[in-house]
Amino acid sequence: MTEPAPEQSQHSPPLTDSTAHLLARITDQLGAQLSLVSRNGTRRPMHRTRHPDRPAADGGTSAPALVAVAHGSRDPQALRTVLALLDRVRELRPGLDVRLGHIELNAPLLPDTLDGLRGAEAVLVPLLLGRGHHVKRDLPAATAAAPGVRTRIAAPLGPHPLLVEALYGRLVEAGWDRADHGGRHAAVVLAAAGSRDPDSAQDTRRTARLLAMRLGVPVVPAYASATTPTVPAALRALAARGRHRAFVASYFTAPGRFASACADAVPHRAAAPLGAHPAMARLVLHRYDQARTAVTSADAVSLLASA
Structure with a gap:
């Protein structure tokens, strides 16, 4: 059920934050407009819309959950640092469901986090700095073992x-x-x-x-x-x-x-680890938006083809 987000070309300049957010807004608006058109071409009644990351009236959110995937460490400072980073992410995107899962050594482990999202959508954002075994093997294996969650795996944080x-x-x-x-x-x-x-x-x-x-x-x-x-x-x-x-x-x-x-x-x-630096929080959301935009764009194309 998992579809890895498409990688950017190594020869193309990376998207800026503003570009990623613009693409997300455009595809969200396209999806909203398509939802007003039925298969026979008639227009459905327009309902009041809201920001896709704000809580819905029933307490849910229309945006997929952001699951930050950390490696895990026996150093107690590691968990505190990751939690501080996710607090910055929440400050930048109020209303977004932000969760944490570890590959090993720390709770919550990723399978437990995904188990708590049964029936929901999630974008896994690796807090890892490059393509390696964890990104290529461990994350797809974890999502394959959690069929009750509709998932996308974002690109690792680096390079950027x-x-x-x-x-x-x-x-x-x-x-x-x-x-x-x-x-x-x-x-x-x-x-x-x-x-x-x-x-x-x-x-x-x-x-x-x-x-x-x-x-x-x-x-x-x-x-x-x-x-x-x-x-x-x-x-x-x-x-x-x-x-x-x-x-x-x-x-x-x-x-x-x-x-x-x-x-x-x-x-x-020697410099400190990257931790909760403001640019890191922006990058986590940028990777989330990249993966989410890919999903929204695919859905929009599918709707247009079937209209």
Whole structure:
């Protein structure tokens, strides 16, 4: 029952927030107009409409639930950070049903969250930063095991310019200043979890390129597991090239074992995980809107074909 949302071309510029919201409004309005036309061409009576994300009179919502899918961690800060991020999402979209499900280690687990949505619609938004095993295997398996929920799986959060803004903001908080660190001795290591999936590595490299353009200095991807280079190895390689003023950008949604291990390499120049940065909340909604718009557009085309 699950239909993964179509991926954007790697060669096409990503949609901006305003474009995604415009598309959502257009398709919502088209669906509303089509609902007024019956199959024999007569016009049905017009009823009072409301914003698609606001509660209906019976307490429900017309918009699918947003299920944020976090990895899970034994670090208690991880859950607190994800909950703070979802609070920001709710502030940006009042009335939207926002829920949380974990792949492992933390409650609620994703199957339990989906079980609580039986008979409803949901868009799963992975709080993951690239295409990897969890996005390609675990999420489709979880939705296949929950046939009572009509689901769509949104694209992972990365790569995207909003992630770059969040990374930049965290680096500034850690002491990055372009006037002081934009010279020929500066560099940044983009510390990621790591994956054996080549698509995941490609996504991390693309984010590194976007961040390098934002900062004006080299940005080198490094990994906590599964692949190389490690963060210490990347720092040594940069130092050998004369880049002694290297910061570590934490390419993690929330604190955890891998994020802490990467930060320990240069504790005085390591940024915090992305967490509840405002750009992250906007990106979660952007991915939700992308997947939801794809559903609405398909429904509209189907209605037009059958009218």
